Amino acid sequence: MKSCAFTVCNIAYLPRALVLAESMLKTSKIELKIVLFESRKKFSDLELNSSAEILFAEEFGFLDFQHLAMIYDVVELTTALKPRLTKYFCQNHDYVYFFDPDVVLYDDANKLQHHFGESSVLLTPHFNSPEQSDVWNDDVGLMRFGAFNLGFFAVRTCEQSKEFLDWWDKRCTFQCFFETQFGLSTDQKWLNVAFAFFDCFKVLRSPIYNFAYWNAFERFNKLRIVDGVYMIDGDPLFFAHISSFNSAEPHCITNRGSVRDQDKTYEVLELFREYAELLNAKTLNMASYTSRNYTYDYFETGEKIGAPLRIAYLDYYKENGNKIDPFNDSDLIRFAKRHNLLGRDTTVKASLAQKEEQGVVIKLMRIFVNLTVRVVGSKRYRVLCNGFLLLSSPRTLSHVWNFRK
Structure with missing residues (x-):
């Protein structure tokens, strides 16, 4: 066998x-x-x-x-x-x-x-x-x-x-x-x-x-x-x-x-x-070797690909199939620049710094939640949260970035 x-x-x-x-x-x-x-x-x-x-x-x-x-x-x-x-x-x-x-x-x-x-x-x-x-x-x-x-x-x-x-x-x-x-x-x-x-x-x-x-x-x-x-x-x-x-x-x-x-x-x-x-x-x-960037995070011309651009391309690909080379298409690059869909290179932080940053974010989120509940009320806040959940995926916003050739 x-x-x-x-x-x-x-x-x-x-x-x-x-x-x-x-x-x-x-x-x-x-x-x-x-x-x-x-x-x-x-x-x-x-x-x-x-x-x-x-x-x-x-x-x-x-x-x-x-x-x-x-x-x-x-x-x-x-x-x-x-x-x-x-x-x-x-x-x-x-x-x-x-x-x-x-x-x-x-x-x-x-x-x-x-x-x-x-x-x-x-x-x-x-x-x-x-x-x-x-x-x-x-x-x-x-x-x-x-x-x-x-x-x-x-x-x-x-x-x-x-x-x-x-x-x-x-x-x-x-x-x-x-x-x-x-x-x-x-x-x-x-x-x-x-x-x-x-x-x-x-x-x-x-x-x-x-x-x-x-x-x-x-x-x-x-x-x-x-x-x-x-x-x-x-x-x-x-x-x-x-x-x-x-x-x-x-x-x-x-x-x-x-x-x-x-x-x-x-x-x-x-x-x-x-x-x-x-x-x-x-x-x-x-x-x-490991110091080099992941190949498919970048266009062949060097621009970094942002997450929303990936979703915009998903819609295009489902409709049009294998018509373009996505990593070397000048129209797609111009589209990404025009709609600010390129990514940014960031340095990975140390674990301690990450935890401290997360703590600050959580505190700010709690302040935001308290203020929001006071302004809109508890029932509307629940509806608002469901709306934010729906918007938490770039896929639900794909129509905002409508790439067409």
């Missing part, structure tokens, strides 16, 4: 993907396929002494790739094409495994084949038991972001999985936005719906899969090190998902700030320390 594993990322996450690749080769003897969402022309000098196979997303022959790259930001784009890439790899493989680039594998991925049975798609939930404390990632969080974490899935090639992948691909083509206020959470939230339509899934509930900050409350205190092997409930850890991680501060576990101090055991801190060492080494070796 032929199997393959792949991940998706832009240049900023390539060091993480290379850590995953090394763990994949060590545990599974599989050469990871890294689908890079960048221009080969921009990275023609990319040289890696790596066991991974680097594939450029633009070279898969997807006719709408450049247009989707204009419509979506980097997270939305890389997730939107996951179903399509899975279908592509299924053409020549019996089993296809997907892992996010910030995953590290501790066991043989091919062991997943034993779990399929009559099913054709394997998934893992974010967590297996209800969160009892009042935190952001409780049951309501699952309704916002999705019950299943799509940092991993595995597919057995068959007609059953093909039907699901075709449906998922179609939904993700134009509805892979991160807009939880409208029920969308990139590719991930669609799996909540898929269970109503397809009988092809098996859920892996063991805590050895998908060890991550979002299930810290039920798993972190169970992690043990036995003869150099990470164990949970007597079984070897299969994979950890090191998401929202700052390798300069491994003791923080995640920059989301959602892990309790009592869950930061010696074993947990050791796991994240080891990962930080691996990631720092890769990051240092790739500094000349």
Whole structure:
């Protein structure tokens, strides 16, 4: 049986993907396929002494790739094409495994084949038991972001999985936005719906899969090190998902700030320390590449693309199809300049500065809310909030920026 594993990322996450690749080769003897969402022309000098196979997303022959790259930001784009890439790899493989680039594998991925049975798609939930404390990632969080974490899935090639992948691909083509206020959470939230339509899934509930900050409350205190092997409930850890991680501060576990101090055991801190060492080494070796901007944030002439422009182009593309090269169209650039739809380059701030800035914003918002309620009254304020919710997506304002050739 032929199997393959792949991940998706832009240049900023390539060091993480290379850590995953090394763990994949060590545990599974599989050469990871890294689908890079960048221009080969921009990275023609990319040289890696790596066991991974680097594939450029633009070279898969997807006719709408450049247009989707204009419509979506980097997270939305890389997730939107996951179903399509899975279908592509299924053409020549019996089993296809997907892992996010910030995953590290501790066991043989091919062991997943034993779990399929009559099913054709394997998934893992974010967590297996209800969160009892009042935190952001409780049951309501699952309704916002999705019950299943799509940092991993595995597919057995068959007609059953093909039907699901075709449906998922179609939904993700134009509805892979991160807009939880409208029920969308990139590719991930669609799996909540898929269970109503397809009988092809098996859920892996063991805590050895998908060890991550979002299930810290039920798993972190169970992690043990036995003869150099990470164990949970007597079984070897299969994979950890090191998401929202700052390798300069491994003791923080995640920059989301959602892990309790009592869950930061010696074993947990050791796991994240080891990962930080691996990631720092890769990051240092790739500094000349990772310092470059994401290709599809810019026109070929150098202007940065703003979020509203992406939505304006979505409407144009739905009506007109593949008529223009969106990253090199002078009319689109003039349109963006005329309507002030170009983006601005900003420097990423330190986490402490971000938290301080967020605190100021929240205080200002509270003042605004109090004043608004006094002026319009509580009933009208509720109506006003619903209106602001509707306007919170640039897609609801697409008619304001009506690009036409």
